[in-house]
Amino acid sequence: MTGRVCVVMPTYNERANLEPTLTGVFEKNPAVDVLIVDDNSPDGTGRLADVIAKATHMTPGLTVEKKRNDIASDVSFHEDDDAALLSDANVSTADLKVANRINATTNGSKLHVLHRAGKLGLGSAYIDGFKWALARGYDIICEMDMDGSHRPDDLHRILLRIHDDEHVDLVLGSRRVPGGMTENWPWYRDVISRAGSSYARFMLGLKVRDMTSGFRAYRARVLRRIDLDGIDDNGYVFQIDMTRRVVAAGGVVVEVPIVFPERALGESKMDGSIVREAMHKVTQWGVARMHKRIRDSHARELERRATRRQITDAPDDVFADDLEAEAEDVD
Numbered sequence: 289m290t291g292r293v294c295v296v297m298p299t300y301n302e303r304a305n306l307e308p309t310l311t312g313v314f315e316k317n318p319a320v321d322v323l324i325v326d327d328n329s330p331d332g333t334g335r336l337a338d339v340i341a342k343a344t345h346m347t348p349g350l351t352v353e354k355k356r357n358d359i360a361s362d363v364s365f366h367e368d369d370d371a372a373l374l375s376d377a378n379v380s381t382a383d384l385k386v387a388n389r390i391n392a393t394t395n396g397s398k399l400h401v402l403h404r405a406g407k408l409g410l411g412s413a414y415i416d417g418f419k420w421a422l423a424r425g426y427d428i429i430c431e432m433d434m435d436g437s438h439r440p441d442d443l444h445r446i447l448l449r450i451h452d453d454e455h456v457d458l459v460l461g462s463r464r465v466p467g468g469m470t471e472n473w474p475w476y477r478d479v480i481s482r483a484g485s486s487y488a489r490f491m492l493g494l495k496v497r498d499m500t501s502g503f504r505a506y507r508a509r510v511l512r513r514i515d516l517d518g519i520d521d522n523g524y525v526f527q528i529d530m531t532r533r534v535v536a537a538g539g540v541v542v543e544v545p546i547v548f549p550e551r552a553l554g555e556s557k558m559d560g561s562i563v564r565e566a567m568h569k570v571t572q573w574g575v576a577r578m579h580k581r582i583r584d585s586h587a588r589e590l591e592r593r594a595t596r597r598q599i600t601d602a603p604d605d606v607f608a609d610d611l612e613a614e615a616e617d618v619d
Contacts, residue, residue, distance in 0.1 A: 291427030293320045293447060293505075296417030298410055300326070302434040303333040306340065307386050311393050312440035313432075317447065318395035323420060324434070325402045325413040334403055336383050341399040343387035348394060410502075411521025418511055430505045438503045442546040449544050450505045457510040457539035458531070460496065461503030467545030468498070480563060487567065488528050491574025493591055496531055496541055500524045500566075503546060506534070513537040525566035532573070535594045 295313065299306075313322060324341075326334035390399075402420055404413070414431055421429045428450060432438045442461055450459045462468045464485060470478055481500060488499040514537055520529045534541060577591075 291451070292425065293317075293428040293430065294417075294421040294424075294426040295320060295322045295430040295432050295443070296325060296414055296421065297322060297432050297434045298325045298327070298413035298417070299329060299333045299337070299434050300407055301329045301331045301333060303329065303331045303336055305434050305436055306333065306336055307390060309434050309436060309440075310340065310390050310399065313443065314390070314393040314395055314397045316440040316444050317397070319397055320443075320447070321398045321400065321426075323400045323402060323417050325404065325417045325420075327404050327407045327413065334401060335379075336386065337399070337401045339379055339383050340387040340390050341401050343384075343391040344394050344397065344399045346391065348392045409521055411519060411526030414526065415516050415519060415521060418506075418516060422508055422511060427508050428505055429508060429511060431502050433502060437548055437550065439547060439549070442503065442544075445544055446503070446505050446546075449542060450507065453542075455540050456542050457507045458534045458541045459505045460498055460501045460531075460541065460543045461546035461548075462498035462501055462543035463546065463548045464497035465543045465545050468543075469545075469547055471547055471549040473548075473550055484524060484563065484566065488570045491570050491577070492528075492532050493577060494532065494535060496535075497543060499531055500527050501543075502527050503548075510534055510537055510539040513539075520569055524563060525569045528566060528570060538594075 295317075297309075310322060313320065324334075324337045326337060328334065400420075402416060404416065418429055428447065430443065430446070432443060438461070446459045446461050450456050463470055464482070470481075485497065485499040488494070489496065514530075514533045519533070520526060531541065
C-alpha cells in the first residue's frame with residue numbers, strides 16, 4: 289500500500305467499544321492512523337481516547353505504574369530503562385492498562401482525538417474529520433463506525449481496492465453487491481435500508497447499490513473538489529449527498545462486498561426522523577435533477593458519463609472463501 293491513511297471515527301458514548309474496535313483496526317491494518325471525533329461523550333469516551341492517543345505515540349509494551357504524586361491534572365508518561373505509564377488522580381490505572389494493551393497492537397499506527405463541544409451530528413463529525421485529515425496531508429481518508437458494525441478485515445479489503453487502482457476515488461463497503469450482507473439485523477431494518485437505497489438510486493440516476501453505506505474510503509483529491517461546507521450532514525442523507533457529489537465531481541466510485549453485523553455494544557444513534565429527512569432531501573434533489581435533464585441536453589450527457597464512472601465490482605472469490613472459513617470456525 290502507498291499513501292498515508294486516516295480513518296475518521298465519530299464517537300458519542302462509545303467508551304466500551306474503544307478497545308475492541310481500535311485493537312482490530314490496528315492489528316489488521318498496519319500504519320493506518322485513526323482520528324476519533326468525539327462529541328463530548330458523557331460516558332468519558334473522549335477522556336479515555338486521549339489516554340490511548342498519548343500511549344500510541346510512545347514505545348509499545350510499556351508497563352503501568354501508579355504515580356506517587358497525585359497533584360498533576362493530566363496523565364503523565366515516563367520513558368526510561370523501565371518504560372512506564374504513570375497514573376495520576378484523574379486517570380485510572382485501569383484506563384492506562386487499556387491504553388497499553390492497544391498500544392501493543394499499533395504496528396506503526398497512531399491515534400488522534402478531535403474534541404467537539406457537544407452532540408453536533410454524525411455528518412458534521414465526518415466533515416470536521418475530513419478537514420483535519422486534509423490539513424495534515426493524508427492521501428486516503430476513510431469513514432468507519434466505532435460500534436463494531438464495520439469489521440477491520442473489511443477495512444483492509446477496502447484499502448486494498450483503492451490502492452490497487454489509481455483511478456478510483458471512492459470505495460464503498462457494500463451490503464448490496466454479490467457477497468455483501470447484513471448479519472443479525474431485524475427484518476424491518478433491512479427492508480428500510482434496501483428501499484432507501486433503491487429510491488435514492490432511482491431519483492438521483494446513480495448505479496451505486498448501497499447508497500447509505502457509511503463504510504468507505506476517499507482519495508483526498510476528490511474531497512478537495514467537493515464543497516464540504518455545503519454537505520447535508522444528518523445520518524443517511526450525509527452518505528447519499530457525499531456519494532452524489534463525488535460522482536458530480538468526476539470521481540470514480542466502486543463497491544466491494546462487506547459483512548455488516550448488528551452492533552454488539554451500546555445503542556444505535558439512528559431514528560425514524562433521520563430516515564424521513566433523508567428521503568425528503570432525496571426527493572428534492574431528484575425532482576431538481578429531472579427538471580434539469582428536461583431543459584438541458586448537455587446535463588443528460590454529463591449524467592451518462594458519470595454513470596459510466598460508477599463500477600460495481602464482480603463477486604469476490606477470495607472474500608467468499610474468507611466467509612466460508614469464518615462460518616467453519618463458528619461451527
